[in-house]
Amino acid sequence: MNKGLLFFVTCGFIGYLPFMPGTYASALGCIILYIFPVDSIMSYILVIICLVALSIICLNRMRLVSSDPPYVVIDEMAGMLVTMVGHRATMINLIAGFILFRFFDIVKPYPIRYVERYKKGYGIMADDILAGVFANICLYIFLFLKGLLS
Numbered sequence: 001m002n003k004g005l006l007f008f009v010t011c012g013f014i015g016y017l018p019f020m021p022g023t024y025a026s027a028l029g030c031i032i033l034y035i036f037p038v039d040s041i042m043s044y045i046l047v048i049i050c051l052v053a054l055s056i057i058c059l060n061r062m063r064l065v066s067s068d069p070p071y072v073v074i075d076e077m078a079g080m081l082v083t084m085v086g087h088r089a090t091m092i093n094l095i096a097g098f099i100l101f102r103f104f105d106i107v108k109p110y111p112i113r114y115v116e117r118y119k120k121g122y123g124i125m126a127d128d129i130l131a132g133v134f135a136n137i138c139l140y141i142f143l144f145l146k147g148l149l150s
Contacts, residue, residue, distance in 0.1 A: 005058045008074065015071035023102060025073035029080030030098050033089040041086055048081050052125055059121025068116070068124045075128040079105060082132025087139060096142055100135035109134075 007013065011028055015021045038044040055074045064072070083101040087093045104112060105128055112134065115126040 002061070005062055008058055009055065009062070009072045011073050011077055015073040021070055021073050022076040022105065025076040026080040026098055026101060026105075029077040029084075030094045033081070033084055034091070034094060037089040044081075044085060048078065048085070051078050051081065052129065056121035056125055059124050072124060075125050076105065078125060079128030079132035079135075082129055083135040083139065085136055087136070087143070093139070093143070097135060097139050100138050100142075101132055104131035104134045 011025045014024045017024050083097040112127050112130045
C-alpha cells in the first residue's frame with residue numbers, strides 16, 4: 001500500500017493509536033480548528049469539499065481489507081469539520097460539537113447506518129459526513145436553547 005496514501009487516511013498515523021483511534025482523529029480536527037479558525041464559511045465549505053473528495057479518491061485507490069478499517073480515520077476528521085460548519089471555534093462549541101459528533105458516529109441512527117453501505121471510499125466517508133450534519137444541527141439547537149436560557 002502506498003505510504004503517502006496511508007499517511008493521509010490515517011491522519012499522520014493517528015489511526016494506529018490504540019483504543020478508539022476515531023476519537024483521536026476527531027480531537028485532532030478540533031485542535032486544528034482551534035489553532036487555525038476559518039473566518040469565511042464559503043472557504044470552510046470549500047476546504048471540506050476538497051478534503052472529502054481527496055479522501056474518497058485516496059480510499060478508492062487503496063486495497064482495504066475491510067469496508068472501514070479502524071486505522072482509516074480521515075473520515076472522522078472530516079465529520080468533525082462538518083460538525084463545526086457555521087460555528088465559531090470556541091472551546092465550548094468544540095467540546096459540544098465533539099461530543100455530539102462522536103455520539104452520532106458511534107450510535108449511527110438511521111440514515112447514518114444506511115449510507116455506510118455505499119461501496120469503497122463513498123461509504124467510509126458518507127456515514128461520518130452525515131453524522132457531522134446531524135451533530136451540526138444539534139449544535140445549532142443546543143446553542144439556540146442556551147441563548148434562550150441565558
